[in-house]
Amino acid sequence: MNQQASALVTAADISRLAGVTRATVSNWRRRHPDFPAPAGGTDTSPTYDLDAVRAWLSARGRLPEDTPADELRTALRTHPGDGELALRLLPAVLAAARLDRRGREALPGLRDDALLRWIRSAADAVADDIPGVESATYSADVTGPLRALVRCVSVDGAEAATGVLTERLLEDTGATGTYVTPRPLADLMARLLADSTGAYPVSVLDPACGTGSLLAAAASAGATELHGQDVLVTRAAQAAVRLRLSTPEAAISVRTGDSLRSDAFKGLTADAVLCNPPYGVREWGHEDLAYDQRWAYGVPPKGEPELAWVQHSLAHLAPRGRAVLLMPPAVAERTAGRRIRAQLVRDGALRAVVSLPQGAATPLHVGLHLWVLERPDPQAEAPGTVLLVDASASGNRDLDRAAIDDTVLSAWRPYLADQDGFTGTPGIAGAVPITDLLNEAVDLTPARHIRTASRQALRPALLARQASELYDQLHRAARDLTGLSADGDWPPADDRPRDWRTATVADLLRGGALALLRTAPAGRRTRSGQPRPQPDPELGGRSALTAADVTKNRPASGTEADLPTGVALPVIQESDVLLTEVLRVGNTAVARVAEPGEAGCFLGPHLLLFRPDRRRLDPWFLAGFLAAEQNVNAAATGTSVIRVDPRRLRVPLLPLAEQQRYGAAFRRLHELRTAARRADEAAEDVTRLLSTGLTGGALLPHGHGSA
Template sequence: MPQPARVTAAEISRLAGVTRATVSNWRRRHPDFPIPSGGTESSPAYDLDAVRAWLSARGQLPASSPADDLRTALRTSATDLAHRSRLLPLVVATSRIADIEVEKAVRLPDDQLSAWAQKTSRSYADHIPGAGGLTYQPAEAELLGALLRCCVEEGATQTLEVLAEGEVNDGKASGLYRTPATVADLMAELLAAPGEPYPNRVFDPACGVGGLLLAAASHGARELYGQDLVPAVAAQAAARLAVQADGTAAQVMAGDSMREDAFPALLADAVLCAPPYGHRDWGHEDLAYDPRWMFGLPPKGESELAWLQHCLAHLARGGQAVLLMPPGAAFRPSGRRIRAEMIRSGALRAVIALPPGTAPPLHIGLQLWRLERPHPQATLPSTVLMVDTVGGGTAGADDVPGRRSDWPAIRSAALDAWRDFDRRPDSYDPVPGVARAVPVVDLLDEAVDLSPARHVLAAPVPANPDELAEMAYELKSRLRLAATGLVALSGGQTWPPAGADARSWRTASVADLLRGGALTLLRAPAAIRSSSSPALKDSEAPRTLTARDVVSRRPASGAAEKSRSDEDVTIEAGDVILPELLHEGVSTARVADTRDAGQLLGRHLHLLRPDPTRLDPWFLAGFLAAEDNLSAASSGTTVVRVDPRRLRIPLLPLAEQQRYGRAFHQLHALRVAADIANRLADETARTLAAGLTGGALLPLTHVSAAEGEVSAEALELRRNIGMLLLAEGNVAQAVAELVPLHEDLLLLYGPDHDETQEIADVLTRLRRAGGATS
């Protein structure tokens, strides 16, 4: 008999669309709140039916989505106690059947539904690890019905995500992490060579849920091979490839890749891999004489270098690989012998350092290693490309988890450097502070340190002094214009308070608005295009708006398609576009303008098309992207997804909506102006710093008022720096800037001048507050 379903406080908060703190308040303030029926003292569990009844009685139970219904069915089924791999073939089968046929099956009697599910999914079970001997019982009809409804209304991909919850876990203890889609796409793109066909046969020996193989399929790979140690994870990978990479030949196996290689004879065109980090039990003692160690047996603590050689052993001659590696693999003393042999053989072609926060574990900056299986007759390369996207200004060197990095700039820096180097490795022009081709002889020193920062930052900056000075002047002029625009947008009238209490209003969910016809929700087709319709590089055909485009507030950048599909979603002006995934708990909603109109909607995006007579698009976008709203409508831990149907919108008259819409439009303009000013400030500072450190520019000569003329521009700059430091709470440095400025203003203008008095008043207030000494 199935055990009663139980939920934790975190699951109750997600069920009710409130915060954890609200659930804690309910427990303390309401004596009739359900008592714990399991769990532990620190993490109690509650009976799901009792919780739902309590929430429903108080009007706190929102309309459930098909995904929520599936989660509930899984909790009440014995399937949740075992693994869920046996349900995956049914999801794959459903993705290939018309929705109307699936809906008919849901209405069948229990015994017929289970028989239909078994017959429909039997042919797919053999391709999913752990799903063999497939049987579905009439007693499981409720679960099967919830699964099929979720597939129809949420899509097969989202259904797989629900089935993965609780089974596919990333973490420090296992050393296994899911590679973000952005990083996976960059790794796959590093395998592409201009003018050359994309590698056809791609292998991932630590495939996880298949993210890297899916990225390779999206770029044109047709044969996909993967292996993972955890059977449930391997099953998820097989199902995802079957659903999202239709048209490819995919084979995924479960097992230990190092000790029990499932593809011993496979020689792939390319390998993509994010190997487990820090594993000591990878088989050092058992595999001492294994033929895969072309550079020597790795030490026990260098598991990543063992995985690297395993990947190279599965490459055909001239094949390529991209591995996501921890930074320690580049410099640990225990691995220098392996690294040296790898460099001497010509296998290592590039090392690209990524900022912390780009991929888990978020507290360290990982690296991409671009490798090749050397051909015996090929000339050995004389250089290795080193790219530092951290120190090169694409992200702050002090980036920490929780800060947002400029991913488009990181991606562009990595791809541009690699493509330029790949075209002419022997005459590559370095990018100051970002990329440099390092001679092999310089790498083969005592440490054999492959950390990009060590080699990139040590490179000289050759530049013509006159040209660099002119470039710096041009950048400073553009920065002043951008700063002027930012100041204009951030000024103006003060936004009035709503009153003694914050304004409140009745709200409706997006699901309610969809039912009422005020909104239409659209998604891009989930299937990946086949290689028969390649993307166009230079064409007037519509381009694809990607999730990165929305987050970065840039025009559509996805490749245009040679052929159109009836399922493609064409964007119209006034559409509101919301990313499916939250990045560090933050998202943004984009209102399509004339530049977006006619472009195609990309994957991982929700498009909401409002009725303009009932909803203002900027009003809708502003409330959709509110952090509290997104938090209440999202689910997941490592990958956080937004359910747009659960988002809530205030019910206001159209004229009032338009007032709010104009305000949100102004905030959007402010963000765009800040992005431009920030980018120009970063580029200006990098150019000037490169000129100073490279000897092409000289520092400004500071002249005090006692010694000669001081420009108004210089005084204004010093004032702005001091006031900015003060605004950020750095009182000591602010005083160090403002005191000499006050002395110069006294000499130039006297004590009665407005600027002199302003700085004097600031210093007086600081002294009274104890912030400065006389």
């Protein structure tokens, strides 16, 4: 009890404890004079007494019932040296996950001495699998956090328990320049490794693996031998545990150390490499590695660490083996690196450069590049072109990941299959001759070549016809928007806003007023890592409605690849209410009612489906209040990525007739929002096309003669 009384928590801990965003915690601090005063920390990063915070939250009904994950967070926070303890507890997650259900459920009930014997034995058994735990010790003071951990694994699952430990480990690393690769981007990078026949490399190396997101994507795509190295022991340990949990049949080797200064895989020849190298780290060992044999394309200057990672990756590849690296855009044009870039192009080692939109990965304000490299085969003729793809405009509207993937893969796959016959897409993708790249600057920025080359490919008559068609679409969208926005007379309530009695979704579920369905996270392959040999009979060719489909109010676009295997898949019915479950800071949740044409589609990941009893709840009324900003904020957890806890959402208790009046209003707002989006997209499309035509010389201004 003494330890718990003196425990200190951060604002991030409070947001997780209360299930709100960090912005909400900041508002509480500013607006409530009785909010607990800081008990430690600094002015910019204060800490608070845990008991005082819990008492304050409880007094205001803001303290939800602790889940096993919450209990584990508290147990770690109240333990001295919690970051080091989180690392030592990782073997317990892996060992508990390997037990059958009965064995896992029995662990929390073990006596202290028996629980300690179990963890010591378990740590010995997996010590070779997890870096940094070889000499871990376990004394009686760890039994509380350990018991909370095994309870979390038993109830919430091993991945949830690993996530809680990861939170603590990431807070204690203090490392800069390294970022988690978002899963959609990791999947895209992994898909670029497949050859033109669809065959996938067996062995994949990530020399800066972090917590293992790129290797996990490679395993999902088909790789069965995974090799990773990271300079931070805590990240390498997390990667080892996560990979063994998600791909237990794969051969996994994760090691620690600086890959450039101390390569843990010397002599390894891998089929492929995936890497998101550290960002902007200048002290990478330039002086110590000046004569390293890996620099086959030139010694990287001190200010070009990314070109060191490029050559490190190529050195680990078999001939014709491929590497995909996520790179800062400046690497494509900095003067200091032009000699190495020229040699990579000249030798045929650089196969493609893809520019991504801002927000595709951290740092979010930078439009990063993907470099696709291939170790040259000395027996083969060097290719004469490099594929350049400008995907920076793809997905700019709400960062449409599907549009980014389509832009990149629809260029890469045809180019890979037939480089000589590849024609490209004007303004987006092209096979640029290496002679055009080997100028004084050796600038590999896609836009500077693709947009210049596309001018010659413009066809004036076709462009004029396309412009006319887009203008017609814009006029129709504008008429629809004008009609929907004609009546703006919304009467005010009385002197004060209405105050409703509300019920939580959890209450409504218990009362049978609605049902809640969801689908497990996306796109799993079979445990062997291979694609399904045959389509799942249950799918029957049906589409899946994705979170992006709901956000953009478009028809279902998901396929079988977007759905997990081995689980029951919810099927959408007409009048189901759909709510996006995951959103980023600054975005709002979107809810709408399923249309008749969507009935029979499968529910995609990251969507919540509420099926109301139509005799008690109006669907559009439910959709409107579920997605209310204040409602979502009160039921959300997380910081950069926010997840909605559906059971904590609240709904007013109103008669059905009144619900239907509100429902009609919410449906009208939905139609207005949809019309505005279509008009905006139509205006964007027509102005982009006209600008391209005018600046490329294919179109003439109004009133200009054709002579």
